[in-house]
Structure formats: C-alpha cells, structure tokens
Amino acid sequence: MATQGAQGSGMAANPSIGFIGFGELGECLAVGLRGAGVAQLLALDLLESPVKRGWVLDRVARTGVELLPEPAGLVRCDVVLACVPPGAALDAAHRCAPWLRPDAPYVDLASVDGDTKRALAGVVGGAGRLFAGGAVTGVPAESLHRVPMLVSGPGAERAIALLAPLGMRLDPCGADPGAAAAIKILRSLLAKGLEALYVEALGAARREGLAERVLDSFCAFLDARPARETARLLVCSHVVHAARRADEMNLCAAALERAGRSPVLARAVAAVMERSAAGGVRERLGARPPATLEEALEVLAAAGAAP
Structure with a gap:
C-alpha cells in the first residue's frame, strides 16, 4: 500500500x-x-x-x-x-x-x-x-x-x-x-483540417513548382500575430466576406481540377462560405465585422450558418 x-x-x-x-x-x-x-x-x-x-x-x-x-x-x-x-x-x-x-x-x-x-x-x-x-x-x-x-x-x-x-x-x-473528450474531438477538427489543407494545397503547389513560395507566404500570414488573434480575425471577417471567399474557393477548386487534382477541401470550404453567405450574416451586421469572436459565432449560429 x-x-x-x-x-x-x-x-x-x-x-x-x-x-x-x-x-x-x-x-x-x-x-x-x-x-x-x-x-x-x-x-x-x-x-x-x-x-x-x-x-x-x-x-x-x-x-x-x-x-x-x-x-x-x-x-x-x-x-x-x-x-x-x-x-x-x-x-x-x-x-x-x-x-x-x-x-x-x-x-x-x-x-x-x-x-x-x-x-x-x-x-x-x-x-x-x-x-x-x-x-x-x-x-x-x-x-x-x-x-x-x-x-x-x-x-x-x-x-x-x-x-x-x-x-x-x-x-x-x-x-x-x-x-x-469533446474538447479534444473538436480541437482535432482544427488540427486535422489544417493538416489536410496543407496536403491538398501544397500538393497542388508542388505541381506548379511553387510549394515553397506558397508555404512561405502562408507562414508569414500565420506568424504576423498570435494564434488566438488569427482565429478572431478569420472568423470575424468571415461574417462579412463569406460570399467573396466562396467565389475565391470555387476558383481554387477549378484550378485544382485543371491540374488533375481532386479539390475535396476546396469544395468543402466553398460550401461553408456559401452557407454563411446564404444565411444573410453580412446584412445582419450592415457589412460591419463583429468586434469579438463570441459575437461572430453568435451571429453565425442565429443565421443557421454554424452548428
């Protein structure tokens, strides 16, 4: 004992x-x-x-x-x-x-x-x-x-x-x-989602001989601010820019298809953006980005644009 x-x-x-x-x-x-x-x-x-x-x-x-x-x-x-x-x-x-x-x-x-x-x-x-x-x-x-x-x-x-x-x-x-367990599972969506995005994006960039340049550019964006601030920035700006970003992702998907790649995540990301845009989240705030992450998530939930 x-x-x-x-x-x-x-x-x-x-x-x-x-x-x-x-x-x-x-x-x-x-x-x-x-x-x-x-x-x-x-x-x-x-x-x-x-x-x-x-x-x-x-x-x-x-x-x-x-x-x-x-x-x-x-x-x-x-x-x-x-x-x-x-x-x-x-x-x-x-x-x-x-x-x-x-x-x-x-x-x-x-x-x-x-x-x-x-x-x-x-x-x-x-x-x-x-x-x-x-x-x-x-x-x-x-x-x-x-x-x-x-x-x-x-x-x-x-x-x-x-x-x-x-x-x-x-x-x-x-x-x-x-x-x-619930925290870990939902955290895994962020971690594994980013992992899969790296695989899809960098795989396509490699075919163009641009993998290092694409990675350098993205890492510069990530390194510009603390990770929590990046999360706030992306989600808050998503509320008012979802439609434009959906168009960008559809262009990305088309480019991947032309290169012979399957745009699984590009199409999925576009669908998320389109769901937010269809919920009218931009109009709800008068095209003004919310100030906080909590406010952004609340607006998206109220519009049926988030789980």
Whole structure:
C-alpha cells in the first residue's frame, strides 16, 4: 500500500499507479513516471491476442512494470490509468472498476467521444468508484508522462492531486465526464483540417513548382500575430466576406481540377462560405465585422450558418 502524506491527509506521497492496457501510451507514461520517482507501477493486460500479449510482455520487461495476473490486483493502486483501444474501453471499465478502491480514480484515456466517456462514467460510478475522463492532447513519445492531457468528471480533482506532483500535466475541464473528450474531438477538427489543407494545397503547389513560395507566404500570414488573434480575425471577417471567399474557393477548386487534382477541401470550404453567405450574416451586421469572436459565432449560429 502506498505511503500516506506526512500530515495524515490520506494523499499518497508516492502513489501506486496502475495501467489497464499497456501499449505505446502506457509505456511512455510508465517510463516518465519511473523517472519521476514512482516506485510502484502495475499493469493489467486484457488482450487475448498472443501476438499483442508478446508486445505487452516486451514493454513490461523494458520498463520494470509489474504485470498483474487479474483485475483483482488493481486494489493495490492509488490511481488507475485506462489506456485501452477505444473499442475496449467499456469492457475494461465493466471488468475492472469493481476491483478499485473507492478513493482511487479511474482515469480513462481512450480516444472516444464525450458520450462514450459519459457512459464509462456511468459504469465506474455505478460500481461506487471515482471516474475521470481524460484526453491526451500531445505526443507521448516526446513528452512521456508530461504529455498534456485534459481531464474532467467527478474523479478529476483527485486524479490531479495524485498525479500533478509527479510532473503530469492535467488541465481540469469541469464536472462533466465527457467534456475533456469533446474538447479534444473538436480541437482535432482544427488540427486535422489544417493538416489536410496543407496536403491538398501544397500538393497542388508542388505541381506548379511553387510549394515553397506558397508555404512561405502562408507562414508569414500565420506568424504576423498570435494564434488566438488569427482565429478572431478569420472568423470575424468571415461574417462579412463569406460570399467573396466562396467565389475565391470555387476558383481554387477549378484550378485544382485543371491540374488533375481532386479539390475535396476546396469544395468543402466553398460550401461553408456559401452557407454563411446564404444565411444573410453580412446584412445582419450592415457589412460591419463583429468586434469579438463570441459575437461572430453568435451571429453565425442565429443565421443557421454554424452548428
């Protein structure tokens, strides 16, 4: 059992940390936590595949983590990090939650949506245990246990109290167990959308021998101001310039087609612009850009031009 705080607060000074699932994420966290001085790291493997079992055994050997033979061993943990694949998250919660101590938070780090995290909270809470929905927002291979995470739900405060002193970076997102996952999923639309835009635009620019020039020009635009100000600038100006920008995107799509490229994103961006223009957002403000991002989003929502 982990040692108690010097003041008798019930807080583990060097907590025992358990992993449910021990893939790449679990290994990265374990390596970092071992380096941070955590003495007791335990892992439970729920995979039935002999090949994947072999991978887990290799990771356990590399990290010196103790492999638990069954879920009952989780009672030894002060906090449990569930690092299973998305499709296995509910099964893992059903099988493991009853074996946790009531004060040991179950932190689910599976990449699932907010509704699934809420369902997981129901399973873990139904067993009388603390649940925290987690979402990894960085690269574990680079940052190990210091990888940024969002965390929400009834067990979030306890999880942060146990893990933050070890160097883990957990950003609280409120009492809703699905909030952290929802933030990550919608954030991913921005990140992956930009990724896809780079692929489509730079691929087309390369055919023209202009990839570096296009990238230099765009990066100069991005570097001109803080990222949050760029978001405000684009969304606020979108309200009054959506129609013109839709025309520009349709021209871009036509150019891509002439070059033999499929303008998937160019057409999609044009459709977003056209939806805003059709909602009459420009007329609602008398062709005056809103001053704040919140005002812009409110106008777009009222016009049915945003979700």
